[in-house]
Amino acid sequence: MRKIIGISINLVLALLIFCSPGLAQALHIAVPTDPDSFDPSQTVAAATGEIAFNIYEGLVKATPEGKVEGALAAHWDLDQSGTVYTFYLREAVFHDGSPLTVFDVVNALDRARDPEIAVRAGELEVIEEITALDGAVRIQLKEPHGAFLYALAEVFAVIYPAQARDLARNPVGTGPYSLREWHPNQQLVLESFQEHWSGRKPYYQQVVFQIIPDENSMVLNLKAGRVDLIPRLEISTLHQVEGDQNLQVLAAPMNLVQLFALNNKRAPFDDLRVRKALALAVNKEEVLLGAAWGQGQILHSGLSPAMPQFYNPDLGSVNPYDPQKARALLREAGQENLKFTLVLPANYPLHIAAGELVAEQWKAVGIKVNLEIVEWGTWLEKVYNQRDYEVSVIGLAGRLDPHAILARYQSDNSRNFFNFANAEYDRLIAAGLQAAGEERIQIYKKAQQILAEEVAGIFIMDPPQLSVMSKEIKGWKHYPVYVVDAASLYE
């Protein structure tokens, strides 16, 4: 009898140990959307960059301070003219075991700047020629470019083996983690890469990104311990975790620009008076309070105060809340009975709430707004790629350099889904790359003023990034760009 009891106790113990998977070696991170594609030449969604940051590396990479440091390039130099960069490569190995060569770098960057292949080729169009040297790569620019290094740190400029195929589903990079499994709309399993060039091994052997579109389920999963970390908590659920003893909430500016995108080319939004009327009718304070529970920074143009050096703080008076004047402008433009559809992305409660609030504010000045909530994939295709919309709400993820953020309003920019076109603005953005120091700062301040005055869009707020995780997790690094740095986390 005693024997049987003994055996069963052992069995139960064995089961218990067996059932607790990998004891602290796997980290579960909750994110709301599935990546669109891991092919660096195809991806446009910030949700992909967030995960890809752990898989791919470029010649350089972003730091939490908003600067760049060497990644696959150990160091680099720039010639006197400011147009020839030489990057000296490290010895590194890809996830598939092949060593990094100069040809991989040339191939990846040549593809990234080829408009036939890469959707974001425009961001690297300043490159004139890329040449392979012995252990180094020389990049010749058409002209000096103040933000070139920052562009190289982005997901579209990462390096992958020249022979790699089907990167969209099977990314191969040099990052601290490799993608092991991907169950679309469920989870992505990343495994730590043992041969990373730095010689460092991440604390967590496995990182699981779980796709949980609903913000409440996310929090419930966190509280139940099925998820360890939520990098971007929806503000409306903050109160659910605030009092919890086992959790910590870390807040930082997100460097995100939430705006109402107006299709500047489509009538009647091609009329500045209409755009201005729409802007004047929006009470941003109320949106901040109602949609973001009063947390965050109100914006007046396309740059967040999270970039203090370049931020133009004097634009609050350009489009103040003034419903009377909004009505008058609409009347002047002959649009008293303005009616349009506001498209909202289904998986972003913050944007939906802002949309509902502003729709009501617009109604108060006599505008009829039809709300349409669409799936994220539909949004990307219809609004972003085809530019087939009237008004929409979205958050534009932060970048390291103001050029990368502001260039998207240039008339010929591939990311300009607002169809904003202003010759003076185009000129300023081009000039910003040649300038340096105070002159460069003034150029971007002027550019922000144009965005506000011409109402490229209606800029609302920069919400705070609330990262929630269990108390045991340490080493969380906050970046001014949209990434999760899993390799720096430990317990």
Add this chain to the structure above:
Amino acid sequence: MNKSRWGLGIIITISTLIILGCFYTPYDPAEIRVSERLQAPSKVHWAGTDHFGRDILSRIFVGGRISLLVGVAAVALGSSVGTLLGLWSGFKGGIWDEILMRFTDGFYALPFILLALLLATVWGPGVPVVLWAIAAGNIPIFLRLSRTQALKIKAELYVEAARALGASNLRLLWAHILPNIRSTLLVQFSASLAGAILVEASLSYLGVGIQPPQPSWGRMLREAQSYASLAPWAVWAPGLFMALTIIGFNLVGDDLIDKR
């Protein structure tokens, strides 16, 4: 008798409130006053306010209109199509009856929600999705019910007698069969209505039903869930109305069964 009185009482009260809501609500249900958000029930706001400071009671009245209208319209549509097909199928018999019944079996296997999600991906979410999903879901229920009844009554002596007297098929169906299955259909109708309100709520809760800014009971529950711990009234107020309505319809249905 008692049950039905209670049930009818509940339905009539709620319907009256909802109809009243067409002409008068304490506040504009869409009016946003962010400074007054998440207020507990009080003399000013009887059921409190939601996260945008909208009056919950006003929204319940207006939301109920959508919930009830969509429910009634969808069930009426589904039941009339289902009943007509079922009667015809049971009365005629033969190959068409066989084919129709196999289709019905297939349809039964497809849950309401799944059908609605399918429609929502094709048409985009909104009222039509809810309406057609509930209607389509009710067709096989009424079809089967009326077919079995028609089969049974078709064999009755009085039907044969009527036929011998020269009554046409249409007259047989209309004057002899339909009145005899009326009570069965009514029971199913009230049960379906209760179900429809619940399905509408589930769909709106899932986000494929009624779209904002239009309030509906399910939508209100969805919006309230993220701050349920801060403002429980935003959950229980629409929930209570929904539960009461469903209980009302079920009580009436139960009583009809007892009477039969």
